[in-house]
Amino acid sequence: MKSEIISVGTELLLGQIVNTNAQIISQELQKIGVDVYYHTVVGDNKKRLMEVFHTAWNRSEVIILTGGLGPTQDDLTKETIAEYLNIPLVLDEESLNRIREYFQKRQKEMPINNMKQAMLPKGSKAIPNQKGTAPGVILEKDGKTIIMLPGPPFEMEPMLKDYVVPLLSKKTSAVILSRVLKFYGIGESTLEEKIKDLMENQTNPTIAPLAKMGEVTLRITAKAGSAKEAMSLIAPIESQIRQRVGEYLYAFDDEKIEDVVARLLLEQNKTLAIAESCTGGLVSHKLTEVPGISKSLDRAIVSYSNRAKQEILFVRSETLEKYGAVSEQTAIEMAEGVKRISKTDIGLSITGIAGPSGGSTEKPVGLVYIAYTDSSGCFVEKHFFSGNRSEIKERAANAALHLLRKNLLKYHEEDEVWKP
Amino acid sequence: MKSEIISVGTELLLGQIVNTNAQIISQELQKIGVDVYYHTVVGDNKKRLMEVFHTAWNRSEVIILTGGLGPTQDDLTKETIAEYLNIPLVLDEESLNRIREYFQKRQKEMPINNMKQAMLPKGSKAIPNQKGTAPGVILEKDGKTIIMLPGPPFEMEPMLKDYVVPLLSKKTSAVILSRVLKFYGIGESTLEEKIKDLMENQTNPTIAPLAKMGEVTLRITAKAGSAKEAMSLIAPIESQIRQRVGEYLYAFDDEKIEDVVARLLLEQNKTLAIAESCTGGLVSHKLTEVPGISKSLDRAIVSYSNRAKQEILFVRSETLEKYGAVSEQTAIEMAEGVKRISKTDIGLSITGIAGPSGGSTEKPVGLVYIAYTDSSGCFVEKHFFSGNRSEIKERAANAALHLLRKNLLKYHEEDEVWKP
Numbered sequence: 001m002k003s004e005i006i007s008v009g010t011e012l013l014l015g016q017i018v019n020t021n022a023q024i025i026s027q028e029l030q031k032i033g034v035d036v037y038y039h040t041v042v043g044d045n046k047k048r049l050m051e052v053f054h055t056a057w058n059r060s061e062v063i064i065l066t067g068g069l070g071p072t073q074d075d076l077t078k079e080t081i082a083e084y085l086n087i088p089l090v091l092d093e094e095s096l097n098r099i100r101e102y103f104q105k106r107q108k109e110m111p112i113n114n115m116k117q118a119m120l121p122k123g124s125k126a127i128p129n130q131k132g133t134a135p136g137v138i139l140e141k142d143g144k145t146i147i148m149l150p151g152p153p154f155e156m157e158p159m160l161k162d163y164v165v166p167l168l169s170k171k172t173s174a175v176i177l178s179r180v181l182k183f184y185g186i187g188e189s190t191l192e193e194k195i196k197d198l199m200e201n202q203t204n205p206t207i208a209p210l211a212k213m214g215e216v217t218l219r220i221t222a223k224a225g226s227a228k229e230a231m232s233l234i235a236p237i238e239s240q241i242r243q244r245v246g247e248y249l250y251a252f253d254d255e256k257i258e259d260v261v262a263r264l265l266l267e268q269n270k271t272l273a274i275a276e277s278c279t280g281g282l283v284s285h286k287l288t289e290v291p292g293i294s295k296s297l298d299r300a301i302v303s304y305s306n307r308a309k310q311e312i313l314f315v316r317s318e319t320l321e322k323y324g325a326v327s328e329q330t331a332i333e334m335a336e337g338v339k340r341i342s343k344t345d346i347g348l349s350i351t352g353i354a355g356p357s358g359g360s361t362e363k364p365v366g367l368v369y370i371a372y373t374d375s376s377g378c379f380v381e382k383h384f385f386s387g388n389r390s391e392i393k394e395r396a397a398n399a400a401l402h403l404l405r406k407n408l409l410k411y412h413e414e415d416e417v418w419k420p
Numbered sequence: 421m422k423s424e425i426i427s428v429g430t431e432l433l434l435g436q437i438v439n440t441n442a443q444i445i446s447q448e449l450q451k452i453g454v455d456v457y458y459h460t461v462v463g464d465n466k467k468r469l470m471e472v473f474h475t476a477w478n479r480s481e482v483i484i485l486t487g488g489l490g491p492t493q494d495d496l497t498k499e500t501i502a503e504y505l506n507i508p509l510v511l512d513e514e515s516l517n518r519i520r521e522y523f524q525k526r527q528k529e530m531p532i533n534n535m536k537q538a539m540l541p542k543g544s545k546a547i548p549n550q551k552g553t554a555p556g557v558i559l560e561k562d563g564k565t566i567i568m569l570p571g572p573p574f575e576m577e578p579m580l581k582d583y584v585v586p587l588l589s590k591k592t593s594a595v596i597l598s599r600v601l602k603f604y605g606i607g608e609s610t611l612e613e614k615i616k617d618l619m620e621n622q623t624n625p626t627i628a629p630l631a632k633m634g635e636v637t638l639r640i641t642a643k644a645g646s647a648k649e650a651m652s653l654i655a656p657i658e659s660q661i662r663q664r665v666g667e668y669l670y671a672f673d674d675e676k677i678e679d680v681v682a683r684l685l686l687e688q689n690k691t692l693a694i695a696e697s698c699t700g701g702l703v704s705h706k707l708t709e710v711p712g713i714s715k716s717l718d719r720a721i722v723s724y725s726n727r728a729k730q731e732i733l734f735v736r737s738e739t740l741e742k743y744g745a746v747s748e749q750t751a752i753e754m755a756e757g758v759k760r761i762s763k764t765d766i767g768l769s770i771t772g773i774a775g776p777s778g779g780s781t782e783k784p785v786g787l788v789y790i791a792y793t794d795s796s797g798c799f800v801e802k803h804f805f806s807g808n809r810s811e812i813k814e815r816a817a818n819a820a821l822h823l824l825r826k827n828l829l830k831y832h833e834e835d836e837v838w839k840p
């Protein structure tokens with residue numbers, strides 16, 4: 001089934017935003033075996049949108065449009081497509097009610113402009129929008145499927161996954177399945193060297209590496225007639241990869257390091273307290289993205305000033321004077337201090353220099369100490385991270401979570417990650 | 421001058437990478453007044469690339485292609501375009517030497533495949549590639565300019581900026597300048613209603629609204645012969661917009677709310693301590709993204725458990741029992757507690773229900789209290805935020821920073837935002 005994606009919005013042509021919608025839609029369509037042949041971006045311009053749609057109409061069976069469903073005059077996707085296909089726009093009462101409810105919930109009057117969002121091409125189906133006011137549209141005509149989705153990714157994505165993917169997967173028989181393996185502590189080229197022969201000899205499944213900040217992922221992708229068949233193609237390759245580099249593997253698919261850590265903490269009924277300095281709350285923010293973590297995380301202290309380190313965490317002034325705030329000794333006292341005052345099982349601390357200023361020859365920007373403590377003892381790691389302030393914070397926070405994971409795994413009989 | 425961008429690469433259609441090249445090229449072209457009317461992505465497929473190029477050739481004066489210049493069989497951009505234009509590929513000795521040097525420097529033999537990269541359309545100019553082996557191509561024909569650049573962004577970007585931008589800016593005299601106004605506390609449709617007449621009557625500058633999570637931006641874009649002239653077109657429109665909705669305006673261009681708040685705190689020499697519950701450290705993380713904030717931010721306490729709220733912030737157990745952790749009273753005691761223990765000028769607190777569980781009829785998921793306190797008193801806000809756990813955290817953190825901004829502005833003789 002041939003498909004293409006048309007993104008409508010002058011902001012994309014101005015480079016104001018990057019076209020993540022096309023990426024996300026492509027990923028989802030790929031999973032269900034719908035081939036994407038083109039992405040097109042066109043501005044909020046009726047004539048040009050009509051021309052682009054005309055081209056798409058003549059070459060694709062599925063056309064997904066994003067953007068231009070808003071309440072403003074600029075927003076003309078529905079109007080243009082309806083005009084091209086010679087279909088009138090009619091009021092959809094259910095959509096209008098949903099838009100009204102949206103404003104009622106926020107105790108606001110519905111502006112008259114938003115009425116326009118409830119006007120849909122006659123014979124089309126509305127896709128409810130849980131995050132905003134613009135309903136999506138599913139329109140079937142002449143054996144083709146046209147789908148219109150709002151531009152903001154946080155509105156578009158759930159509508160895509162909950163309505164569009166199920167609809168299209170009914171129309172296709174091929175299944176494309178991917179399995180993502182996530183590695184930490186090994187570089188991309190080292191990883192590639194170790195599995196080079198596997199990568200070169202594979203066509204189904206394929207193995208594609210991707211390096212992100214501080215981690216490497218491998219995507220194993222198989223195409224088959226069924227999910228079961230696809231999985232049976234992936235399994236032996238995954239097993240070979242694990243045999244070679246399994247010690248660096250920490251998660252699968254969409255799982256993040258904070259998800260892994262939260263799961264281990266909750267499984268083991270362990271309580272945690274965190275003392276952060278240079279990461280400024282980022283470790284705690286990441287962990288609190290995981291629902292249910294309040295059962296484990298008691299508190300986090302962002303002791304940004306030395307005074308806070310002394311007053312709350314009882315880091316000794318002699319330690320700060322003799323070794324400095326960014327030192328192994330301070331990291332240890334922060335971790336032990338926060339564990340003691342919180343009466344938790346585990347204490348975790350991060351202290352370092354995120355920059356851009358504050359570095360010296362002995363203690364450069366990027367120097368970070370991370371300490372973990374529990375009843376069995378205290379462990380400290382020293383890191384030198386590269387990047388700007390924001391990247392150093394990100395790398396340090398991830399390293400702290402990985403140190404936590406490593407220590408939580410010691411309570412397992414065997415390495416957690418090896419379980420199927 | 422009409423231009424368009426064609427990105428060649430199946431990896432884009434599979435959603436493996438996002439099309440940042442199109443964004444970066446668009447940004448650069450916009451600065452020099454070259455209008456971008458379309459982005460197209462097409463796979464590594466000769467027939468489809470030729471069709472896409474045919475369309476572009478008939479509608480644009482400048483066509484920039486990225487990708488498909490590599491040494492493999494898959495890479496067919498030059499071959500396809502040369503065939504379409506009926507121009508033979510010939511060996512460019514200078515490019516071949518550069519590719520040889522690239523491998524020599526790395527003490528490697530040049531693979532024979534890479535020879536292909538030195539074959540350029542006859543009459544074209546090579547763009548040297550400092551970061552890789554594929555030279556770029558500048559081809560002028562029938563009054564049109566065709567530019568081919570390699571796909572990897574770190575190779576493409578310097579070639580774009582050092583060669584393509586100077587070349588194209590000679591061909592155009594226009595300058596396009598944008599000014600972004602950021603608003604908070606007003607919905608997209610309400611904002612638009614208030615400035616509808618301005619939007620409708622404007623063609624230069626244009627006014628384009630964009631809604632993001634919890635905020636709305638307006639982009640005013642002017643085209644003129646010089647930057648000065650463009651600015652003089654923008655200024656009166658900006659002034660009219662400010663007269664109507666200036667109270668909601670909080671930042672310009674790339675500035676974020678945390679940048680505004682950090683600037684105000686540092687300008688006013690005010691110290692801050694934060695007590696977070698449902699946001700889990702996100703407010704502190706955002707603020708500590710800003711360099712120099714350590715002069716103002718003393719500490720943040722993520723008092724996730726009730727015990728932490730009592731032990732560190734001295735929230736009274738009666739308050740927690742009578743009103744609950746998510747209440748106006750607890751928010752006030754958290755803000756005052758953290759200010760008192762930290763001896764800072766300002767205390768800020770956030771307590772709420774981020775979900776997905778923990779909500780009730782009286783206290784639903786999304787209910788958040790935010791309190792601000794300083795020597796002049798304490799202010800509390802009650803919010804109902806929509807979205808998932810992560811979105812509620814994000815909205816609550818932004819609301820807390822906006823409350824901080826609002827209170828910091830009262831120290832100004834006049835509204836900060838009104839200063840030119």
